Amino acid sequence: MRKVSRMRTRICVMRAAARRTGDHRAGERRAARRTAGTRRRMVAALPALAAFVLLAPLSLPAEEMTGEDIIERMEENQTHPTSIVEGRMVINDRFGERTSTFIMHSEGEDRFLVEFTSRDEDGQRILRRDDNLYLYYPDAREVIRLQGSALRDSLLGSDLSYEDMTGGRGLLDDYRVNLQGEEQIQGRNAYKIELEARGTNVAYPRQVYYVDAEDFVLLKSEQYARSGRQLKEISVLETTRRNGYHFPIHLRIDDTTRRSSSTDMILESVEIGVDLPSNIFSLEELSW
């Protein structure tokens, strides 16, 4: 935790230095290089709640940026040392609407613990530790480790799959990036970036990201199957600035393979940089 905090401090110092010299881009790149290899990104679904909750750094002219630069900047937005997020997930389908509330504790991009607090799921937990996902249910006397095809199951019957929660490496490790220009998304100028998977160990072979050209916040993303069929669409409906951070507080996820279905993720409170108990992400703590 301290290490990540020191890194964030270093980035800020370097950004300040870069601004002073007028070489914003060089400052950002140096910072990104220094942090490369140590930062992992949370890229989707529930972790995306926290993943999106990040500082909006400085904006740069579009013509000077490559697709890789934009993705790096976006991912910097999605990384934070520790956080506690309270929120709710509203699932709509043909049978009506249901809401699940949760508290999520996270550390870095590959550790989080989600605990559901709504009456029907009270006490149910999801732990992500490194690349592993564990489920805990009060009625079960053992922790379930999700692997393989089980990760494709829907999370609480929502438009999210467990697989969406397991993004590990940064997008640039898994995808080739192609900046396709700029488009207007929700009245904002956004970079349109196509990502094509380098291998087969990713949930989506092709994705298209629309990243705010000013704040480097993801505004919308589309996920596609190898066949070209669209699988999901994630739209950011609302963002907020708080304590110098700029992050979405309302996301809508549409599993386009399911009819009459959508899931809204709404953040109600976010604390960043909080101290977390040292064993909060342990398996022992999960089932305690």
Next chain:
Amino acid sequence: MKIASIALRNVFRNGRRSLLSIIAIAIAAFAITMLFSIFEGIKVDVRHNAWNYETGEIRIRNADFDRYEHLNPVHYVVPDYERLVDRLSERSAVSAVSPRIKIAGAAFRGEQHIAANGIGLDLQLEQRYQELDTIVAEGRLPQPGTREAILGTGLAEELDVGIGDMATFLTRTRNRRSNGFSVDVVGLAVFPMAGLNDNTFILPIDTASRYARMGDAATEVLVKSDTGELSAVEAAVRSALSESGIEGMSVTPWTEVSGGYAYLQMADAVYNIIALIFFLLGSTVVINTTMMTIHERTREIGTLTAMGMHDRELVRLFFIEAAYLGLAGSLLGVVLGIGATLPLQRLGIDFGQAMEQANMEMSTVLYPVLNLRSTVVVFVYSSAIAMFASFFPARRAAKLKPVEALRD
């Protein structure tokens, strides 16, 4: 009477040919008797399985559950099922009631995702509904109020658990939420339908209710009667629902929803066609034998007609000969068929792995059932067809001119 005696004498005179005809008819009658016994066994078996594991004789469900069944709409339930069960039990047309909570879920073993379907049963009521003890291959049935379960042998093998182990499943609750739960394995079950062994487990209904957050509701209530009069049971169920103040339910006879029943309807026609083909094959032998006999006995026919035997009497002679052969063959075939079916009624025919792959509502071990009516029908039809088959060659023989016949 005289013609009958001549016909009988002729049967013995052409002993080998008569024997051939009798054997042909007997084989056909035997095969059809067996076929009908097996088919009757399948009917009883499919009905038994459908009533116990699928639809009951009458099934009560939320009407919307039927409509959206493909989406597993667990929230469409039969509310206040205990009250409904009480009302149903008061009806004379109803002999047994089985409320059930179905838990569609999954279990995980390593990277394997194993589909598993839990059935929550009221184990006391179930003893009246079916002989549940017969499925226990090892261990025992779960006790009410406990988190015990009995697993199909295939499912236990897939999960690599045995008696005394714990198994954990994920499912959806009545409010369409997720839940995970663990059960203690106290028994291993072999269900009559092989397909159930690989994915089914049974747990007490109160435990299933707790895990699926069902409250006072059940997924469905199955009803059986002693009379088998569906309309009477259906009326009794509807009045019990009305008395319980439960609305929006579907009351469905098994004949409308059971895949097995549809199969039986289709199979009924197919088996009758197969039986007809057997009869026709047997008939060709009778026709052939009669024609050969007539050909060999042309001189005799000429003599008989020269001595004053009329055409009609000649036809009767050959007809009665064929009747003797038909009756003897049919009797022999039916007796052999009964003889083979009786021990199989107790021992059963094990279709083993063939049925395990078929995923049908038929049991792995099938018990043929001797149906008196179909056996009599086989006997009468076999005899009649043999007689009918002899009619045309006999008429041909009768048309022979005595002079031409004697010249041959």
